[in-house]
Each structure stands twice: as C-alpha cells, then as structure tokens.
Amino acid sequence: MVGGLTIRPVTDKAGRKAFVDLAWTLNKSDPNWVPPLKSEVHALLDPRQNPWFEHAEAALFLATRDGVPVGRISAQVDRLVQETMGQGIGQWGFLDAVDADVATALFAAAEDWLRGRGMTRSMGPFSLSIWDEPGLLVEGHDHPPTVMMGHNSPAYEAWVESAGYRGVKDLFTYDLDITQTMPPLVRRIVASGERNPQIRIRCVDKSRFGEEAAIILGILNDAWSDNWGFIPLTDAEIAYAGKKLKPIVFEDLVRIAELDGEPVAFMMTLPDLNEFIRDLDGRLFPFGWAKLLWRLRKPRARTMRVPLMGVVKRLQASRLAGQLAFMLIERIRVASVENYKAERGEIGWILEDNQGMRSMAEAIESHVNKVYRIYEKAL
Known part of the structure; x- marks a missing residue:
C-alpha cells in the first residue's frame, strides 16, 4: 500500500464485478466511449466460457x-503467443486508471506476475488477445469506436510510455464514404472481373453457417499466416466466435470469391453494433435484450465495419488478388447502402507495414481515422 493505494489480484465474483464495472466509473464522462455489454465482458473473462483459456492464463x-x-x-501468458511470436512474451490489457500513479502501480503488479511465469518481455494492450481489442488508441479519440474496437483516454499514451514501454506496431482503421461510387480505375477493375467467367462472388448461406465459417477461417489462416501477431484460432475458438457472430452476420454483407469453383477470398462486414447498444448502458435486462433484438431484426446502421478480409497466399502477389478484393468491396458497398441505408464504412484494423492492404484502402479513397498502438518493454 502506497499513499492509500492498494493493488490486489481479483480472486472472486465480487472482485470481477468491480473490475468490469470500473470501466463505467472512469469512462462515463467521455462522450465517445461506448459501454460494452457487461455479459459479453464477463464471458470473455470467464475460463468456463472463453476457450482462449484452454491455451492461456490471465x-x-x-x-x-x-x-x-x-x-x-x-x-x-498465452502458449500460442509463445509458439508464434516468440518465447518469453507476456501480455497485458484492460488498462483503466484515474491517474498516472495508479497506472504505474498497475504496470508494476502485472509485470511482477509475468516475471513470475518466466516472461522476459511485456507487450500490450491485448484484451485478452489480438482477436479481441488490440492496441491503445493514440489517434482518433474524437469519435466513437466501431464494434470490436477499443477506446481509451488520450492520457493513457503518456502513462504507458512513462512506464518504459515503446511502440512496436501500429494498427490503422480507415474511414470511407460508401455512398460515393468507387474511383474510375477501381470501377474498371471491377467491371473486368465481372466479365471473367472464372470468377464468382457469392453471399454466404447462414443455413450452412458451420461450413461457411470453416471456408472463411481456412482462407483467413492461409492469408494472414505471415502477418505480425497472427495467432491461429483453435477449433473451440472458431466455434465460440461463430456463436457470438451469427446473430450479427447478414448474408449479403459476407461474401466469398471463388475462382473456378474454389473459394480463394472473402470479406466480412458487420453493421456497427455499437450504434445499437450505446443507449443500453451495458445491460441486456430487463429491457435491453428486446431493444437489441428488434434493432437486429431489420438493422439500419450508419456505419459498416470490415473486420476481416483475405485472399489466399498463392494469389497475393498477383493482379487477381486486388481485383477480387475490389469486387468484394463493391458488392458489399452497394448492399450496405441499398439494404441497410449505411453511409460510412470502416476498414481494419490494418497493420502499418501491410502495404498491400494499405494501398488498396487508399485506392478506394479511404483515409486513416484511428491509430491503435502495440507497446513492448523488456522485463
């Protein structure tokens, strides 16, 4: 205890409730913070529900x-992180603090715990993994985050860096006015692809959700395998993610590209769920669940988010890769505007050194609207 400040590990249900609820206390005055669904946060942190804990501890x-x-x-500490990113990497996340002194004490507690498990590097934030909410928001605090992206006080950047952390990777999201047609060059590329009988762009079929998810994850694991920080999802995690995503997946917003009948690319787009839950204050009961179900029944979202897209690795160096991506983007752009009255798209996150994806985002005249930073420190 220092100056009345105490850091304690959470060991019971009451402690976990206080851990989750603190986000409301510290962020309620931020007009751009979107209260998450508390049930979702509790499920994420519960080893009995989240299969991430099958290969990790927190x-x-x-x-x-x-x-x-x-x-x-x-x-x-995640065993799969050790296997893919390097031995000795521990991680941290869920940072919230009222001031720099509290943040410093929290980092010290987290780092001591990581050292006790043999870790030599501390990296974060990941809440809990790169598939959840990665990175500290360092640019773009002036507007709300979209679904599955984080938000934090601008003060945290200085607090993290004063604790000895340095940035190792930036993640970008790109903003796009989807009511506007694509630039002429992109339209010509798409038109050429539409005339190619070898290419078929189709919607997913939710009646075969398991099969479609397996196709998409197969492409994803191949397309992203060389990306920094990529951690393959386990079968249990795929099933868990599918169960959570199915209610907000709409067939015309998730497309698969086939080449001579073989699935080779996909794009997943989601209505911005944050628009639907913002006024629920994190609570589904007693009436929040009914509001959310009604809003999802025939969603009208101003913003669509593209969290995932990919082209199989063997095509990535070819012109066909860009053509397939632009065709997917255009089909979903049109559906978003016509069927959901959407006006804005957000693409990402995209790694700062993923020049292929960044060039594609720039070709459709989108611009960076948020930057999330991953930090690292030697222990």
Whole structure:
C-alpha cells in the first residue's frame, strides 16, 4: 500500500464485478466511449466460457484508493503467443486508471506476475488477445469506436510510455464514404472481373453457417499466416466466435470469391453494433435484450465495419488478388447502402507495414481515422 493505494489480484465474483464495472466509473464522462455489454465482458473473462483459456492464463488486478476502485489491468501468458511470436512474451490489457500513479502501480503488479511465469518481455494492450481489442488508441479519440474496437483516454499514451514501454506496431482503421461510387480505375477493375467467367462472388448461406465459417477461417489462416501477431484460432475458438457472430452476420454483407469453383477470398462486414447498444448502458435486462433484438431484426446502421478480409497466399502477389478484393468491396458497398441505408464504412484494423492492404484502402479513397498502438518493454 502506497499513499492509500492498494493493488490486489481479483480472486472472486465480487472482485470481477468491480473490475468490469470500473470501466463505467472512469469512462462515463467521455462522450465517445461506448459501454460494452457487461455479459459479453464477463464471458470473455470467464475460463468456463472463453476457450482462449484452454491455451492461456490471465490474472486480473484491481487498484483501490482508500477502498474505492481507481484502476485495473490484466496480465496474461498465452502458449500460442509463445509458439508464434516468440518465447518469453507476456501480455497485458484492460488498462483503466484515474491517474498516472495508479497506472504505474498497475504496470508494476502485472509485470511482477509475468516475471513470475518466466516472461522476459511485456507487450500490450491485448484484451485478452489480438482477436479481441488490440492496441491503445493514440489517434482518433474524437469519435466513437466501431464494434470490436477499443477506446481509451488520450492520457493513457503518456502513462504507458512513462512506464518504459515503446511502440512496436501500429494498427490503422480507415474511414470511407460508401455512398460515393468507387474511383474510375477501381470501377474498371471491377467491371473486368465481372466479365471473367472464372470468377464468382457469392453471399454466404447462414443455413450452412458451420461450413461457411470453416471456408472463411481456412482462407483467413492461409492469408494472414505471415502477418505480425497472427495467432491461429483453435477449433473451440472458431466455434465460440461463430456463436457470438451469427446473430450479427447478414448474408449479403459476407461474401466469398471463388475462382473456378474454389473459394480463394472473402470479406466480412458487420453493421456497427455499437450504434445499437450505446443507449443500453451495458445491460441486456430487463429491457435491453428486446431493444437489441428488434434493432437486429431489420438493422439500419450508419456505419459498416470490415473486420476481416483475405485472399489466399498463392494469389497475393498477383493482379487477381486486388481485383477480387475490389469486387468484394463493391458488392458489399452497394448492399450496405441499398439494404441497410449505411453511409460510412470502416476498414481494419490494418497493420502499418501491410502495404498491400494499405494501398488498396487508399485506392478506394479511404483515409486513416484511428491509430491503435502495440507497446513492448523488456522485463
């Protein structure tokens, strides 16, 4: 205890509730913070529900000052991170704090826990994994995040860096006015692809959701395998993600590109769920669930987010890769505007050094609207 400040590990249900609820206390005055569904956050942190815990472990720490919660952080060690990114990498996430002193004490607790498990590097934020909410928001605090992206106070950047962390990778999201037609060059590329009898762009079939998910994840694992930070999803995680995503997946917003009958590319687009849950204050009961179900029945979202897209690795160096991507983008752009009255698209996140995807985003005249940063520190 320092100056009335205490850092304790979360060990019971009451502690986990305080850990989750603290986000509301510290962020309620931020007009761009979107309260997540509390049930989703609790499920993410519950080893009985989240299959991530089958290959990882996490500790949650809660800071209190004179008995009042004032900060939180997680620390985690993932076996798959060790295998793919390097031995000795531990991670942290879920950072929230009222001031720099609290943040410093939280980092010290998380780092001690990581050292105790043999970790030599601390990297974050990941809440809990790169598939959840990766990166600290360092640019773009002036507008709300879209579904599955994080938001934090601008003050955190200085607090993280003063704790000895340096940025190792930036993740970009791109903003696009989808009511406008594509630039002429892109339209010509798409038109050429439409005339190619070898190419077929189709909607997914939710009645065969399991099969379609397997196709998409197969392309994803191949297309993203060389990307920095890529951690392959386990079968259990794929099933878990599919169960969560199915209610917000709409067939005309998720497309698969086939070449001579073989699936070789896909694009997944989601209505921005944050628009539908923002006024629920994190609660589905007693009436939130009914509001959400009604809104999802025939969604009208201003913003669409593209969290995932990919082209199989063997085509990535070819002109065909760009053509397939532009065809997918255009089909879904039209469906988003015509069927959901959407006006805006957000693409990403995209790694700062993924020049192929960045060039494609720029070709359709989108621009970076948010930057999320991954930090690292030697322990």
